[in-house]
Amino acid sequence: MTTVAPLDRATWRICWIIVFGAFASGLDASVVTIGLDSISNDLGADLSVTQWVASGYLLALALSLPMTGWLARRFGAGRVWLVALAAFTVSSGLCAAAPDVVLLIAFRFLQGLAGGILIPAGQTVLGQQVGAARLGRVMATLGIAVSVAPAVGPLAGGLILHGLSWPWLFLINLPIGAVGLVLGLRYVPRGSRESTGGIDFVGLALIAAGLPLVLYTVTTWGDTGRLQVPILLPGLALLTWFVMRCLRHPRPLLDFSLYRNRLYRAASLAAAFNGALIFGSGIVVTLYFQLGRHLDFVGTGLSLLGFAGATAAIAPVTGRAVDRYGAAPVALVGAVLAVASTVPFAFLPVDAPGVVVQVLLAGFGASVALVSMPMGIAAYKTVEPSRLPDAAAQVTILLRVGGSLGGAVFAVLIAGRLPDVDTAFRLGFLAISVGAVGALGTAWLVRRAS
Numbered sequence: 001m002t003t004v005a006p007l008d009r010a011t012w013r014i015c016w017i018i019v020f021g022a023f024a025s026g027l028d029a030s031v032v033t034i035g036l037d038s039i040s041n042d043l044g045a046d047l048s049v050t051q052w053v054a055s056g057y058l059l060a061l062a063l064s065l066p067m068t069g070w071l072a073r074r075f076g077a078g079r080v081w082l083v084a085l086a087a088f089t090v091s092s093g094l095c096a097a098a099p100d101v102v103l104l105i106a107f108r109f110l111q112g113l114a115g116g117i118l119i120p121a122g123q124t125v126l127g128q129q130v131g132a133a134r135l136g137r138v139m140a141t142l143g144i145a146v147s148v149a150p151a152v153g154p155l156a157g158g159l160i161l162h163g164l165s166w167p168w169l170f171l172i173n174l175p176i177g178a179v180g181l182v183l184g185l186r187y188v189p190r191g192s193r194e195s196t197g198g199i200d201f202v203g204l205a206l207i208a209a210g211l212p213l214v215l216y217t218v219t220t221w222g223d224t225g226r227l228q229v230p231i232l233l234p235g236l237a238l239l240t241w242f243v244m245r246c247l248r249h250p251r252p253l254l255d256f257s258l259y260r261n262r263l264y265r266a267a268s269l270a271a272a273f274n275g276a277l278i279f280g281s282g283i284v285v286t287l288y289f290q291l292g293r294h295l296d297f298v299g300t301g302l303s304l305l306g307f308a309g310a311t312a313a314i315a316p317v318t319g320r321a322v323d324r325y326g327a328a329p330v331a332l333v334g335a336v337l338a339v340a341s342t343v344p345f346a347f348l349p350v351d352a353p354g355v356v357v358q359v360l361l362a363g364f365g366a367s368v369a370l371v372s373m374p375m376g377i378a379a380y381k382t383v384e385p386s387r388l389p390d391a392a393a394q395v396t397i398l399l400r401v402g403g404s405l406g407g408a409v410f411a412v413l414i415a416g417r418l419p420d421v422d423t424a425f426r427l428g429f430l431a432i433s434v435g436a437v438g439a440l441g442t443a444w445l446v447r448r449a450s
Contacts, residue, residue, distance in 0.1 A: 007137060011130055013187055015138045018122035020180030021085045023145035024173050025115040028092070029057065030153025032108075034297050035166040042166060045101035052105045058219065059212040060112025065397050066207045066253055068120045070199050072389035076191030077124035082184050084121060087114035089177025096167035119146065120392035123380070125188060127388040132381045136327075139380065140319025143373045144312045150282065151308035155301020162298065194386075203245050203253040210238030211397070218404045225412050255390040258383060264391070266449040267327065267378035270442035272398035274331075276406025277435040278372045281342075283407045284428040285361065287414060292350035292421050306358045310365030318369045319377070327378035328447030334370025335443060337363055338436035345429035350421055371439050378446055 033054050040050040071080045091111035098104035119142075126138045160168045213235030221227045246252035259265045285307065289300040321330045341363030348356070376395050383391045413431055417424035 007130065007134055010187075011134075011138065013183075014129055014189070015126060015141050017180060017183045017188055018081070018126060019142060019145045020176055020183070021081065021088070021118040021122055022142055023149050024085075024088065024176045024180070025118045026146050026149030027153050027156065028111070028115065028170075028173060029061075030150045031157040031160075031172075032057070032169050034154055034157030035161055035169045038161055038166045039101070039104070043101045043104070049105075050101055053101070053108050055216070055219070056105050056109045057112035057115070059216060060109045061116035062211045062215050062397075062400060063208050064113040064116035065120065065393055065400065066204065066211070067199070068117050068124075068396075069255070069389040069393040070253060071117070072121055072124050072191065072392075073194045073386075076193050077121050077128065077389060078184075078188045078190040080117060080191075081121040081125055082181065082188065082190075084114045084117040085177055085180050085184065087111075088118065089174060089181065092170045092173035092177065096170040120389070120396045123392040123396075124388045125191065127380055127392070128191065128385045129189065131385070134323060135381055136322030136374075136377050137316065137319035139377045140315045140322070140369070140373050143318075143369065143376075144315045147278075147311045147315070147368060147372070148308045151304045151311075152301065154286070154297045154304070158297035158301055198251075200245075200249055200251065200253045203242055203249065206238050206242035206245065207253065210235045210242060211401075214239065215401065215404050218401075218408045221408045221412065225415055254394055255387065256394075258387065258391060258394065261382050263446070263449040264379050264382040266442075266445045267375050267382065268391075268395050268398055270331075270439075270446050271372075271375035271379060271395055272402035273442050274372045274375055274439055275399040275402035276409075277432070277439060278368050278406070279403030280406030280410035280435070281364070281368075281432045283410050284414065284425070284432060285364075287411075288350070288425050288428070291418070292425050303358075304361075307361040307365035307368075310362040311369045314366040314369040315373065318373050322374050322377050326447075326450065327374035327381075328443045328450060331371055331374045331443035331446070332440060334367045334372075334374075335436050335439040338367035338371055338439065339433050341367060342429050342432045342436065346426045346433065348426075350425055367436070371436070375442065375446065 036047065036050050036054060039045070039053060040047045043050070068080070088111055091107050091114060094107040095104055095111060098107055122142060123139065126142065127135055130138050156172070157169060160172070213231055217228050217232040217235060242253075243256065246254050246256050259268075285304065286300060289295045289303045293303075295303060318330060318334075341360050344356075344360055376399070379395050380388065380391055410428060410431065414424045414428045417427055
């Protein structure tokens, strides 16, 4: 057990400012999906075209992530975060004012480029501010925004569309971004500049093409149940070429030498697995309320508040526990709680009493914080502050890929059993329980590498 040093007020202030950007980015990724039908009707566009308002944002996130490490080293993580938040806020206003769907997709893509930078740049700012020994508490606080925002998104989107028009889905970002910018300009440290040389444009082109292709293929697999191999294989080939280039390049876009550290390797891969489990389970829970209990977006959002609230409540405890006891023991507790709170769903009918459902979901929400956050924190704790930009970018990419894969797998699993709703969701929750047992294994690997 390690003695936990307290955090000063200035550090907490920076932490909560960074949360503004993370929350806005996470909320926007889920809230806009609710309004695609309204956007189609208002702008006179086919839904297959309007879908790119959501898909383009996610692909832009994947495009900007690999650049974050180089940008943070070159200009300072704080400066990059401030510019990204400003760009995110301005592009949100442009999205709200878009007169047609083509411009909306273009502005949404710009918004995604900025949104993809916010979380890893913010993590770098916090990591360089507090050091490894106190990293757990600040990263867990940031994790509140990352975990809660997607759960709140359906509720926020449903409430907005109930009384307002679709542009307000974007306009809600303006006050969040404005407050974050005002406070950030005053309090967020700009970070140090390094002489990094020019960016590897060939490497950037490889991952900028390969990563979106892979993510698009995996995402559409979850939506349609069909795996588009002709798109997937070129994406995997480009990513393989990118990795080989980074291993040989004197100034690679992503520093894969970090994986020589056994603990970093185990923790980052465990974070990807847990990201797949958590994101995939979020798909199952959301569909459970929509298809199984026949709730609309507002009802689904209200039903998810207990889950999100438990995640938010336990996150600060998680961070402090990681700083005191280490990541693996905390994740082990979370995995056990995840099994205990999801196995009962495999034996309950979909119309089980609401109180029982909410108690189990609260337990699962708490387990999400205990399972998902420690592994990322463990990865960051292994690297020195100067290499945090690379670590943050790499772990975030793994989380995105893992989350997309997990979401697709669980969506296909449920869709294959419909319209037998009881069987579909019993199988879905049983799969979550099996995944939680797998999380026990990843925690053991991290503990063994420690």
